[in-house]
Amino acid sequence: MASAYDNMDIQQLEYEISTLEDEVARLKAQNLSLDMARGKPSPEQVDLSRPMLDGLTSVSDLTDGDVDVANYGAPDGTPSARKLGGELLGVDPAQVTVSGSSSLSLMYDVVCHAWTHGVMGETPWSKQEKVRFLCPSPGYDRHFAITEHLGIDNVAIEMGDDGPDMDELCRLVEGDATVKGIWCVPKYANPTGVTYSDEVVRRLAALKPAAPDFRIFWDNAYAIHDLEQPGDVLLNIFDAIAEAGSDNLVYAFASTSKVTFPGSGMAFVAASAADMADLRATFAIQRVCPDKLTQLMHTRYLADLTAMRGHMARHAQVVRPRFELVERKLKAGLGDIGCARWTHPKGGYFVSFDGPEGSAKAIVSLAAELGVKMTGAGATWPYGKDPRDTNIRIAPTYPSLEELGAALDVFVVCVKLVSARLALAARS
Amino acid sequence: MASAYDNMDIQQLEYEISTLEDEVARLKAQNLSLDMARGKPSPEQVDLSRPMLDGLTSVSDLTDGDVDVANYGAPDGTPSARKLGGELLGVDPAQVTVSGSSSLSLMYDVVCHAWTHGVMGETPWSKQEKVRFLCPSPGYDRHFAITEHLGIDNVAIEMGDDGPDMDELCRLVEGDATVKGIWCVPKYANPTGVTYSDEVVRRLAALKPAAPDFRIFWDNAYAIHDLEQPGDVLLNIFDAIAEAGSDNLVYAFASTSKVTFPGSGMAFVAASAADMADLRATFAIQRVCPDKLTQLMHTRYLADLTAMRGHMARHAQVVRPRFELVERKLKAGLGDIGCARWTHPKGGYFVSFDGPEGSAKAIVSLAAELGVKMTGAGATWPYGKDPRDTNIRIAPTYPSLEELGAALDVFVVCVKLVSARLALAARS
Numbered sequence A, B: 001m002a003s004a005y006d007n008m009d010i011q012q013l014e015y016e017i018s019t020l021e022d023e024v025a026r027l028k029a030q031n032l033s034l035d036m037a038r039g040k041p042s043p044e045q046v047d048l049s050r051p052m053l054d055g056l057t058s059v060s061d062l063t064d065g066d067v068d069v070a071n072y073g074a075p076d077g078t079p080s081a082r083k084l085g086g087e088l089l090g091v092d093p094a095q096v097t098v099s100g101s102s103s104l105s106l107m108y109d110v111v112c113h114a115w116t117h118g119v120m121g122e123t124p125w126s127k128q129e130k131v132r133f134l135c136p137s138p139g140y141d142r143h144f145a146i147t148e149h150l151g152i153d154n155v156a157i158e159m160g161d162d163g164p165d166m167d168e169l170c171r172l173v174e175g176d177a178t179v180k181g182i183w184c185v186p187k188y189a190n191p192t193g194v195t196y197s198d199e200v201v202r203r204l205a206a207l208k209p210a211a212p213d214f215r216i217f218w219d220n221a222y223a224i225h226d227l228e229q230p231g232d233v234l235l236n237i238f239d240a241i242a243e244a245g246s247d248n249l250v251y252a253f254a255s256t257s258k259v260t261f262p263g264s265g266m267a268f269v270a271a272s273a274a275d276m277a278d279l280r281a282t283f284a285i286q287r288v289c290p291d292k293l294t295q296l297m298h299t300r301y302l303a304d305l306t307a308m309r310g311h312m313a314r315h316a317q318v319v320r321p322r323f324e325l326v327e328r329k330l331k332a333g334l335g336d337i338g339c340a341r342w343t344h345p346k347g348g349y350f351v352s353f354d355g356p357e358g359s360a361k362a363i364v365s366l367a368a369e370l371g372v373k374m375t376g377a378g379a380t381w382p383y384g385k386d387p388r389d390t391n392i393r394i395a396p397t398y399p400s401l402e403e404l405g406a407a408l409d410v411f412v413v414c415v416k417l418v419s420a421r422l423a424l425a426a427r428s
Helices: A010-028 A042-047 A048-052 A078-091 A103-117 A143-149 A166-175 A199-203 A237-243 A273-286 A294-301 A306-335 A361-370 A401-427 B008-026 B041-045 B050-054 B081-090 B101-116 B142-150 B165-175 B200-206 B237-243 B273-286 B290-303 B305-334 B360-369 B401-427
Strands: A034-038 A096-099 A132-137 A153-160 A179-184 A215-219 A249-255 A267-270 A351-354 A373-376 A391-394 B096-099 B132-137 B155-160 B179-184 B216-218 B251-253 B267-269 B351-354 B391-394
Touching: A010 A166, A010 A401, A034 A401, A042 A306, A048 A294, A078 A096, A078 A249, A078 A267, A078 A294, A078 A306, A096 A103, A096 A273, A103 A143, A103 A179, A103 A215, A103 A249, A103 A267, A103 A273, A103 B101, A103 B200, A103 B273, A132 A143, A132 A166, A143 A153, A143 A179, A143 B273, A153 A166, A166 A179, A179 A249, A199 A237, A237 A249, A273 B101, A273 B142, A294 B132, A294 B290, A306 A401, A361 A373, A361 A391, A361 A401, A373 A391, A373 A401, B008 B401, B041 B305, B050 B290, B081 B251, B081 B267, B081 B290, B096 B216, B096 B273, B101 B142, B101 B179, B101 B216, B101 B251, B101 B273, B132 B142, B142 B155, B142 B179, B155 B165, B165 B179, B165 B200, B200 B237, B216 B267, B305 B351, B305 B401, B360 B391, B360 B401
Parallel strands: A034 A373, A132 A153, A132 A179, A179 A215, A215 A249, B132 B155, B132 B179, B179 B216, B216 B251
Antiparallel strands: A096 A267, A249 A267, A351 A391, B096 B267, B251 B267, B351 B391
């Protein structure tokens, strides 16, 4: 994109840079300490769930259906927790297993099961010569870290406005038997905020993978995390798979970490009946039973999807002003310059920001110098390598509105100075 | 052992068998449904922890030291939970990681870490030609199941009155580099109730393993589960290792599953500083943070080891009469016959029973016919194969005293009939 800086003559540009450098010096003198790095709910959001803690007391009935919640048993989770997971992921509760903190651990365990034992009796991935995973990018660094940790090749594919580049994806999945999986955050994707379109979901569901042990890792982390109504609507992938006449194609995940108390809640995994039986053969060795008291506390407070959506509407009231502030500050500070673009998600936890090519590392580094912590540039790409060095993840939920505003002011100055310097460098 | 049955003439023996068969027919007609299979606390025990549920409410302070328990963070556990784990396992809290339900999952994760990544940079076990684990037997079936599930060779070694056969153990560990680990329940072992003697712990601590990636898996599941005072005292293995001038030799585990609510509590793993750093490199990818609210609830209720021991004394009041009943019934029913022996543990969850050679499967099967469920015969040996078919695990904690008494009466008749039949068969 050609920015206002590109259109300035060198003298104007040098003056602009000098003005911005004065501004940077002024900000540096303030010794700020602000944080826009963490995809964490704010304390105000977390407090919304405090009443849940009154739900279990010494005199509570500690049973759920025919399950004694207070003792061993029910390795797949309480009946109410599985029912809620089924509603959340759009699948029969029989195909849901519920554990405690966190869905990321479930993902690790599922990848590890494929690594050590293979998917449904296929050769374990550890014994296959090469295993590749597709990583729609920018994406979630902790997904990419799981496969990287096991020595799986992470392959970046481009993330568009309605989901991953499906032509490239189909080509790879259907043409290359070393491609065993893809990491997807299908609704309000981390960090772009994109929700996969119906067509994308249908094409995914209709995939004919070259590898019989290929699976879609469907991390529906933001299933009910709408900022406004109506929010984006994601097609139910299990329905789409049934419609396509496919089967055994997806592992779906969700959790309550950004619904109630992060880490102290429930994590869900769902899959076809056959895939779930395959997973449970390993889970039966690996686990005894989940923290059913936590499950009981949750399902008494949030009994069904309607109750959960009501609760999330209160989260939205806290979160929406932060996203609006990001939009307002970026637009006011950068809108006329045209050196950057950013996303305008209707939910989730992030705004994805792209500066000029070669700017992201410099912007994040300058912001850090000025006391504003951001997610490391490149973190949203496999191996931390953003090929164009443009992408920065903005996480606006945790800071107060005041802190967020101050952090964004710093960020805007950093973007402007780095962009102007790049424009000047391009002239010489 | 030569029993009374061996000393009877054939006519006497046939008469005895016929009398016992009448007794069996009578019991069968009662359509009993009793269970001595499960190492589960009784409801009466579980209820002891109910007051803990009043500890966290909507107005509670949800911080522990400088940790905000209600949000992400503190991946190794809350400060108070780590301190408690350090006291329980006799080690610096810095060397403790606390997760939620359960310690068995932690053991799986640690074995899996060695399998996928190797211990401290050694070749991953999955890439080594052969990996063997020592299994003191009779022992805990779920330990053996973890290594069996990964295709590791489980090697039974004999369990004596003061721990595993140390001569055989040293020979294997120090002479065979394919031996990578040993499963130990060092106090009130499952199922024998044996506590390792100081000498055994010292010899373990002084091991010079042939394999640099050999580790002792020290499942201190019953560290504070004494039935009487003074209970057995287990030497601190970390101290013994320091004294022996060794290092990086043990992964130690414990949990609150038989202290508070099974599955809904805390699990601990401890190791040398270097081993813990190695484990945390994988944990950092696998986990986000543990359920810190559960940790906070626990440590507010049971702040230190003294509080925990006080709580366990109340468990003992519930459990001790059950163990006394086992001893009384077995002694009264079988003491004069001399066809069996059993253990008299001062703590833990099990009594280990040995009948005549070739009897265990038949006894358990006959008891099942009469409506009394026992742990499967052979379960206490690797691959479920008890070479002499003698060992049966009795789990007396879960049934009421009345149910337990009825179940033991059935068990005694089964032991007598099977033993008498074996004695008769030996004559022909």
